[in-house]
Amino acid sequence: MRVNLIEQVNNAGVIGAGGAGFPTHVKLSATAEFILLNGAECEPLLRVDQQLMEIYPDEIILGFQSAGKAVGAKKAYLCIKEKHGKVISILRERIEALNASPFVEVTPLPDVYPAGDEQILVYTVTGRSVPEAGIPLNVGCVVINSETALNIFNASKGLPVTEKFITVAGDIPNRVTVKVPVGTPIMDVLKQSGLDSFDDYAVIDGGPMMGPVMTDLSGHVGKKHKGFVILKKDHSLIRKKTTTIEQARHINISACAQCRMCTDLCPRYLIGHNVEPHKSMRIQNYGLNDVEGKSHAQLCCMCNLCELFSCPAGLHPKLANDALRRDLAEQNIRYQASGNEPAARQNREYRQVPSKRLTARLGLSTYDKAAPLQEVVCAPEAVCIPIDSHVGAPAIPTVSVGDHVQAGQCIGVAAEGKLGAPVHSSIAGTVIGIENNHIAIRRG
Known part of the structure; x- marks a missing residue:
């Protein structure tokens, strides 16, 4: 069953639907103690995951259960914010009706940002801190998104993404x-x-x-x-997000008082990681040649909390981190992690940011x-399907201009021996172009 599901997921082109795009068949090929369904959807205003869990609870539960069995998990935690009481009730009722309990259980999450960061999610649910520069699998966990679970269920029925x-x-x-x-x-x-x-x-x-x-x-x-x-x-949010790294440096050096608020509220710092954005500000502002000090910037999860919420002066700690990451990449320098599980900071529980407060600040x-x-x-007249929207190498087209394709037909396969995923036509029609890592298809 494990091999069969992994093949089905691979053939269906399932990737992380939450934004990361990592090929899901690779995740399911691992062995883990726990599997977590990330339904936190902690970004303000987004509404996909919470609705999918309400509208397609059976499919998501069954897809998640299958994924959990594939990785050999002893427990499957379906994680959703506690504020979604109606959805939680539906999920718990359907888990019982589908005989998925006690393997699958709903785990309510606090309504804070970034509850959906996978490393924060792992710590919240299991109490384990993922090592610096590591992944959840390092502490026995696999994390998938709720829409991904829906796609896993569909893949088990032979339906591609x-x-x-x-x-x-x-x-x-x-x-x-x-x-x-x-x-x-x-x-x-x-x-x-x-x-x-x-x-x-x-x-x-x-x-x-x-x-x-x-x-x-x-x-x-x-x-x-x-x-x-x-x-x-x-x-104001658009103005802040369109600031360049060069502009940010001038702003930062003029006003940063090294108050540490960006670090003290950093979610990765609070689970024990050695990421300290206030030091990135100091190094960038004064041009310090501290390679070891710079390298901690590579631990940034880019949640933007430091930049859009924490700094009382409205400065740009995240862009300072970005500048250091760019410099390190140019020098081919990477953070040297110990590989040990870090200890969370004692004051973490008092420094989590409520979503409503964040939304107001934005x-x-x-x-x-x-x-x-x-x-x-x-129903667009034509689609232009990316063949590189996943992590890894772009898919290799298996069709040519002028070919007629059916909806769901495989039109690109993963490169041999490389990380990737196949892609499928989303409509029936004629291939009218293959360029710039896209396959264009006209309906009919």
């Missing part, structure tokens, strides 16, 4: 979650917001904390996309509303 669930939120008339074919023009998704023109708006690809501001709206939906947050260009409270999953089907 051809659709994506995306939340469209922000300063818009129509906040909504949609299901679209992979390869759909992003502009088609954005127009579900009720806006016709985006001249006065900026779009964040993903959540408002970690997502970058898009410089080009002409792209296409890949298997990693999770949401789009649309805000006026003059919104200036997004007005837009923190439901984004219901709509039944309207998005």
